[in-house]
Amino acid sequence: MRTGSMRVAEISLPAIRHNVQRVRELTGGRVIVVVKADGYGHGARIAAQAALAGGASMVATADIEEALALREAGIEAPILCWLHGVGADFGQAVAARIEVGVSHAQQLEALAAAAREQGTTATAQLKLDTGLSRNGAAPEEWPALFARAAELQRAGLVRVSGVFSHLANAGDAHDRAQAARFDEGVALLRASGIEPEMIHLAASAATLTSPHLHYNTVRVGVIAYGLSPLADRSSAQLGLIPAMTLRSEIVALRGVPAGTGVSYGFNHVCETATTLALVPMGYADGMPRALNGAGAWVTVAGEHRPIVGRIGMDQFIVDVGPLAGRLELGERVVLFGDPERGHPPVEIWAGLMRTINYEIVAGIGPRVLRVPAEAPAGGDADRGAEAGQ
Known part of the structure; x- marks a missing residue:
């Protein structure tokens, strides 16, 4: 127990709830709140609980360890994580009902193997690289990845619940080019026989500035904590409250x-x-x-x-x-x-x-x-x- 702390980060729960509700008002769809890096420094459990109370459909982390820590802290809501090392333990993720972001075929096979070993169905969301050049399957990988995902879904080993990508925030023209590439990927995924429940491309900046990129879900981080991702607009101007x-x-x-x-x-x-x-x-x-x-x-x-x-x-x-x-x-x-x-x-x-x-x-x-x-x-x-x- 800690008492009389000289150093405190006071986290306003009403502020986080307000900010998530603000996002819901702007988008009208599902909201995923990212609580990676200990909730952007705010405390992952604190942030997750407040975000869910504010209407978030799901919370998300970067890696499996962060997601497991949320489960251990009592968070029962859906959790997505998407950044995995070669030795990632997908078995723990499957056992804890964590949705795994899959960026390439090797990860998909490892997730299916973990599900097979446990006699259950794993849940995945497919991450596509549409131009940010970080993690996510490249366009040339999509046909084979989607075909294999559909095969594993028919076998009852993997359920594909969503598809997503991440914008480079390099300007409207680049955002629209990425969105066009993303649309191609979603269409190809549907043609393979998979109908994703969650389709998300917009993070905080696009959520505020680009309604055409909202699809049926947005995935926000910094705006849930009341901070502006835009250089020319303050939190107050965006209707946000710093938490x-x-x-x-x-x-x-x-x-x-x-x-x-x-x-x-x-x-x-x-x-x-x-x-x-x-x-x-x-x-x-x-x-x-x-x-x-x-x-x-x-x-x-x-x-x-x-x-x-x-x-x-x-x-x-x-x-x-x-x-x-x-x-x-x-x-x-x-x-x-x-x-x-x-x-x-x-x-x-x-x-x-x-x-x-x-x-x-x-x-x-x-x-x-x-x-x-x-x-x-x-x-x-x-x-x-x-x-x-």
């Missing part, structure tokens, strides 16, 4: 005179007398060390205050200046959260790091306690729930 509030607390306050050097290397020197607050969060927790001196800020007592000095493995320093007399040890510090509630958006870190919001939230470290909260994002999580996680 994660990353927060810590002040564990020391120190008044210092002008000329005081701060943290390693003294790359920050206080120009005037001020007060420095020590916050126990660092690069081991997913806070990029390169943020130091970059202009990043946090909220303390509702005010924006700058991060100063080099960020350490376990801690960083905030210049709290004129707030000093109002602060006590234990004062909450919000590193990022919902800007509609006055918190720094995660996109500030992403912009300073020249990366995307996905990488920041997925990189939050294991020391950070994920706390599910029924309060709005950035509200007060229940302390009892926090202690029991």
Whole structure:
């Protein structure tokens, strides 16, 4: 049991439910919510439960181990996973009723063998490469793969429940070219005698921008967590609510005179007398060390205050200046959260790091306690729930 955690990622369950409902309103079809990489850093079990409560038809992971962990955590809903090593244990997947994304004939045969050994039927979704050039069966493989899948389906070893691909997000013309290739694959699959229940191509970006790519299912990740996949539109503009509030607390306050050097290397020197607050969060927790001196800020007592000095493995320093007399040890510090509630958006870190919001939230470290909260994002999580996680 962990108590009194100094590092918390508060995860708003209402926010995730709202975001999934928003996707359902936009598409009118089935929604698969991707909870790989520990739910994009939000906690896979927390994210899966909230997504399903919001109306998701299925959750998805990258690999079998992630899917099995969800089963062990009590998630009984359909789960899809699609990225497999040569030694992947499809037997465990079949036994746990996990739908396996199949990208080539060798995987299909291994899945059928696992089903045969257990005397049951495995469920597969066929993944097609339509131009992203990553995993998925290439067009020249489709005829043989589909014919064999149909044969195994007639034999009762494999049921093909879906077909899917992934867009490169390289612009509308490329998306439409991929969709045309995907349509060819779906038509060929149907001609082989397989009628897939789920047909999905759109991930988060296309779900928001390209209704013609929705088919009967969409497969979303980052928008379920309330983050925008679009450079020119914020979460609020898209009707989304960021689910994660990353927060810590002040564990020391120190008044210092002008000329005081701060943290390693003294790359920050206080120009005037001020007060420095020590916050126990660092690069081991997913806070990029390169943020130091970059202009990043946090909220303390509702005010924006700058991060100063080099960020350490376990801690960083905030210049709290004129707030000093109002602060006590234990004062909450919000590193990022919902800007509609006055918190720094995660996109500030992403912009300073020249990366995307996905990488920041997925990189939050294991020391950070994920706390599910029924309060709005950035509200007060229940302390009892926090202690029991």
